[in-house]
Amino acid sequence: xxxxxxxxxxxxxxxxxxxxxxxxxxxxxxxxxxxxxxxxxxxxxxxxxxxxxxxxxxxxxxxxxxxxxxxxxxxxxxxxxxxxxxxxxxxxxxxxxxxxxxxxxxxxxxxxxxxxxxxxxxxxxxxxxxxxxxxxxxxxxxxxxxxxxxxxxxxxxxxxxxxxxxxxxxxxxxxxxxxxxxxxxxxxxxxxxxxxxxxxxxxxxxxxxxxxxxxxxxxxxxxxxxxxxxxxxxxxxxxxxxxxxxxxxxxxxxxxxxxxxxxxxxxxxxxxxxxxxxxxxxxxxxxxxxxx
Amino acid sequence: xxxxxxxxxxxxxxxxxxxxxxxxxxxxxxxxxxxxxxxxxxxxxxxxxxxxxxxxxxxxxxxxxxxxxxxxxxxxxxxxxxxxxxxxxxxxxxxxxxxxxxxxxxxxxxxxxxxxxxxxxxxxxxxxxxxxxxxxxxxxxxxxxxxxxxxxxxxxxxxxxxxxxxxxxxxxxxxxxxxxxxxxxxxxxxxxxxxxxxxxxxxxxxxxxxxxxxxxxxxxxxxxxxxxxxxxxxxxxxxxxxxxxxxxxxxxxxxxxxxxxxxxxxxxxxxxxxxxxxxxxxxxxxxxxxxxxxxxxxxxxxxxxxxxxxxxxxxxxxxxxxxxxxxxxxxxxxxxxxxxxxxxxxxxxxxxxxxxxxxxxxxxxxxxxxxxxxxxxxxxxxxxxxxxxxxxxxxxxxxxxxxxxxxxxxxxxxxxxxxxxxxxxxxxxxxxxxxxxxxxxxxxxxxxxxxxxxxxxxxxxxxxxxxxxxxxxxxxxxxxxxxxxxxxxxxxxxxxxxxxxxxxxxxxxxxxxxxxxxxxxxxxxxxxxxxxxxxxxxxxxxxxxxxxxxxxxxxxxxxxxxxxxxxxxxxxxxxxxxxxxxxxxxxxxxxxxxxxxxxxxxxxxxxxxxxxxxxxxxxxxxxxxxxxxxxxxxxxxxxxxxxxxxxxx
Numbered sequence: 001x002x003x004x005x006x007x008x009x010x011x012x013x014x015x016x017x018x019x020x021x022x023x024x025x026x027x028x029x030x031x032x033x034x035x036x037x038x039x040x041x042x043x044x045x046x047x048x049x050x051x052x053x054x055x056x057x058x059x060x061x062x063x064x065x066x067x068x069x070x071x072x073x074x075x076x077x078x079x080x081x082x083x084x085x086x087x088x089x090x091x092x093x094x095x096x097x098x099x100x101x102x103x104x105x106x107x108x109x110x111x112x113x114x115x116x117x118x119x120x121x122x123x124x125x126x127x128x129x130x131x132x133x134x135x136x137x138x139x140x141x142x143x144x145x146x147x148x149x150x151x152x153x154x155x156x157x158x159x160x161x162x163x164x165x166x167x168x169x170x171x172x173x174x175x176x177x178x179x180x181x182x183x184x185x186x187x188x189x190x191x192x193x194x195x196x197x198x199x200x201x202x203x204x205x206x207x208x209x210x211x212x213x214x215x216x217x218x219x220x221x222x223x224x225x226x227x228x229x230x231x232x233x234x235x236x237x238x239x240x241x242x243x244x245x246x247x248x249x250x251x252x253x254x255x256x257x258x259x260x261x262x263x264x265x266x267x268x269x270x271x272x273x274x275x276x277x278x279x280x281x282x283x284x285x286x287x288x289x290x291x292x
Numbered sequence: 293x294x295x296x297x298x299x300x301x302x303x304x305x306x307x308x309x310x311x312x313x314x315x316x317x318x319x320x321x322x323x324x325x326x327x328x329x330x331x332x333x334x335x336x337x338x339x340x341x342x343x344x345x346x347x348x349x350x351x352x353x354x355x356x357x358x359x360x361x362x363x364x365x366x367x368x369x370x371x372x373x374x375x376x377x378x379x380x381x382x383x384x385x386x387x388x389x390x391x392x393x394x395x396x397x398x399x400x401x402x403x404x405x406x407x408x409x410x411x412x413x414x415x416x417x418x419x420x421x422x423x424x425x426x427x428x429x430x431x432x433x434x435x436x437x438x439x440x441x442x443x444x445x446x447x448x449x450x451x452x453x454x455x456x457x458x459x460x461x462x463x464x465x466x467x468x469x470x471x472x473x474x475x476x477x478x479x480x481x482x483x484x485x486x487x488x489x490x491x492x493x494x495x496x497x498x499x500x501x502x503x504x505x506x507x508x509x510x511x512x513x514x515x516x517x518x519x520x521x522x523x524x525x526x527x528x529x530x531x532x533x534x535x536x537x538x539x540x541x542x543x544x545x546x547x548x549x550x551x552x553x554x555x556x557x558x559x560x561x562x563x564x565x566x567x568x569x570x571x572x573x574x575x576x577x578x579x580x581x582x583x584x585x586x587x588x589x590x591x592x593x594x595x596x597x598x599x600x601x602x603x604x605x606x607x608x609x610x611x612x613x614x615x616x617x618x619x620x621x622x623x624x625x626x627x628x629x630x631x632x633x634x635x636x637x638x639x640x641x642x643x644x645x646x647x648x649x650x651x652x653x654x655x656x657x658x659x660x661x662x663x664x665x666x667x668x669x670x671x672x673x674x675x676x677x678x679x680x681x682x683x684x685x686x687x688x689x690x691x692x693x694x695x696x697x698x699x700x701x702x703x704x705x706x707x708x709x710x711x712x713x714x715x716x717x718x719x720x721x722x723x724x725x726x727x728x729x730x731x732x733x734x735x736x737x738x739x740x741x742x743x744x745x746x747x748x749x750x751x752x753x754x755x756x757x758x759x760x761x762x763x764x765x766x767x768x769x770x771x772x773x774x775x776x777x778x779x780x781x782x783x784x785x786x787x788x789x790x791x792x793x794x795x796x797x798x799x800x801x802x803x804x805x806x807x808x809x810x811x812x813x814x815x816x817x818x819x820x821x822x823x824x825x826x827x828x829x830x831x832x833x834x835x836x837x838x839x840x841x842x843x844x845x846x847x848x849x850x851x852x853x854x855x856x857x858x859x860x861x862x863x864x865x866x867x868x869x870x871x872x873x874x875x876x877x878x879x880x881x882x883x884x885x886x887x888x889x890x891x892x893x894x895x896x897x898x899x900x901x902x903x904x905x906x907x908x909x910x911x912x913x914x915x916x917x918x919x920x921x922x923x924x925x926x927x928x929x930x931x932x933x934x935x936x937x938x939x940x941x
Binding site: 192 | 633634637687688753755757762
């Protein structure tokens, strides 16, 4: 099966390991992710802009490229890209008048877009479709009872119209990880905001939130935090290191993309993980669990 | 040709300011069929009515057209006036030139032209109106009340005290409903059981009331005055004629299960009465939890019963009854905590709902009135009450206000402070709504004298940590995030219509709104009637309400029932749709579209027949009938065609 694939900026830099572990994993299920040509930023960083039509252009141009690819579905790995693209598609679909203004404005694009042509699919939803039974079949390494705190953040859960799961009690990542033998601990902050772009101007807010999230995960017995969003990863992983530098008594937890964990368990080349991108080194834990 | 009189009303300036009435009069004066036309400032006033009567006699009119407000308002007034002047009331028609003309237009010229067209079309209709007589219907003077909570009890007692027979049906083993579970009632703090149980006993002893507990309505047919009802009496496995309610069976029964009446806080036996003051005070066997029914062995209750009242062979029974009216008083259930994932989804032991807290507060509850943490039995020192849980949340839960939570949460916090004076109570609220006699004063007392902390904001999350329930909320007045490590959290979960109301709504063929509350015939002027004649509403089945409002509505419903029973016969509006047997092909289309089940195919004759008592004259069959056989009285195809042609000309 072929599916259009939109990587987004982070996946080519800080979150290379998310892409590098996901694509071979999909190959195991005979899914070829076809990267869109000449793609650019999904538009999330413009979403604070007060001109609400201009901010839509980047994601809409991506939707047009996806439509022109001839494939119905567009895969995203990044939660932020998923949220931006899906909301823009809905915006177009629900506001005919603004849709016309936007289509009139984009004079270089030859394709007119309505909003319902392309289904934007997050990697977690795609794995849910594949099903836990088939995922289990591909497992070659045991997780040895690894205790994980699944962390969803908000971008795949809110607003309700685009949520991939129940926003107050998401289970989609837990279901997969439990099926492959991890122990998913209960942990109240799993759907809390990571504080997002506050990292730019208000790092103290991020620090206090990361502290709260990590402390609670440890208290509930987690050995690692598992997530899917590159921004959450940065705020929880890199910021932990900063907290540790200021406060020696702070206990850290490794933070992994769920595809990193799955790909290790499926015997995919461990070097694709590029552990140098991690600020809290996950290797000791992975060695202990005999995953590397 | 009929001589028709046209009477144009100014309605003060309501019509006259937007419709040029003298122009209307001049325009219609010579319209074919108009024998007289006249205008007056207030046609509905006594002088106005006298004027119509006088002209009917004087000009020997055959029909009248009143150009005035909506027929909903004064059609009956003018028909009565016409009748007293000697013409058939159905020869009086209303041309609505207020709601459908003067009120909705801003251009006087256009409005005047429209008024003329409206009046002309009604003149055309009146020309072909036939003289009709109301349909006479006999009445079975026996009332059915469904639901034995305070609403059903009050309705039944009032009807019975007016001298009419009542059948009160309750699905659980005892009457009393939710009110029997409450501790003390706001704002006067009288003990709920103390004021309710005398009424329950009165029901049991009333000669005019037949009490059917552990029973459910299975089927209803017929119409006002003449309903036929099938009631299922569930098997109780106890012969109530022999049982004296001594209680030995319950005492000896070895099977225990969580008590519904105590909201799972305590246990009850498999053979049980829900609570000691139950009416009737006779036990039933809960088959699902009975050891004999599960394993074939036990029968201890049978052995110890001194009166040989246990009957394991008993079967459920269907009883058919005839009644004249039905009152639906099926009450409410609380929205399940499991729906509130952000508040633990019902999995945190020390997060309970309001009714559970009532059972804790009640002297007859499983804790004997002591407030404890369900997790460990200790006295809670920090208690958080959260209001609007599932209410006023159109995006995720119910959009409406559950109405009673502001008051009962205030009461809960007050009673908590009285029993645990060194404890602290917090109430998270969106608004404090205290409309009711003595309610605001009660709330002020709670906030000021009992030092309950009111925090204006929502709680975003509850989770358990280190044996406490962590409450993450916000105080929107100070702008601060609030975190409280609570010992106990009480959720004021939304009031929703009784579980299973949809089934009853289908059986009764009445309407409910999108939330499942029963729809009243008019939100202001007919608040206790359903849209089906003879079916009335009382209590929380219609909308969330407190005890005083429930009792008021129940009394009103009873009064409506008594009004019907006080007549010798019922009269039904004759604007029904019949069947022209020569034209009817028996295709059955009208039977399918009739919302009142008034039409039925007579397969022998091959034509459809109409039960005029059920027909509400909605016209659905007339428009669906492919052969024109279903003509509605005074709304015939001929009349409607002429009206349309007149308006379009």
